[in-house]
Amino acid sequence: MGRYDDTGHLRPVGRSTPLRPNAAREQAERLRPAGPGHAWEVVRFTAPWGSRTPLDVTLIEPGLVAEVAVDTAQERGAWRHPVRLVRLRQDMAPGQMPAFGEGAVPSA
Template sequence: MLGRLDEAGILRSVGRSTPVRPDTARQLAEHLMPAGPGHAWEDVRFTASWGSRTAPDVVLVEPDLVAEVVVDAAQERGAWRHPIRVARLRPDVTTADVPPFGAGATPSAG
């Protein structure tokens, strides 16, 4: 799941990624930190895919890693309708550098 902060600083879901390549998965493992109590999605129930009734194992992480993504521009209720492909991680960019969701820019990972 990819999220982005809105103008009020609330983490909103903006889409799901395709499976990441092994090299990207290793980079994610190096940069992601488990979330502490009070994560915005703490009580959210996730499904394995759109329309699925199966709940996957979920590990919430701190929402502080930015990634460049490749998306189909189609959106539904403020999220990308089709799976997102992670192009590369951007540890050089902070979530403060990403315009807030709803600020006129298209959704992006944050």
């Protein structure tokens, strides 16, 4: 998961728990592969719990907003524990989110 900071840089902020099959299908229908120049092309992702084995990842265009349930414990600017998907926010675009570090979106 990523979130833009106040300079417009996309920052990694967490990872999700495994998705339920229907949620995985819903997201898969909306994902688009990233083109060249994705902000995370040079990022090396590893599994949690200290593994140094790099993960095989597919970068996507950052075009979805998700409402998540999260334990607010952080480590180096990212949530320490996996977040749980509540729902996709199809009524929002990434540019409508507060910048990284500015808190959550107020409930409607």
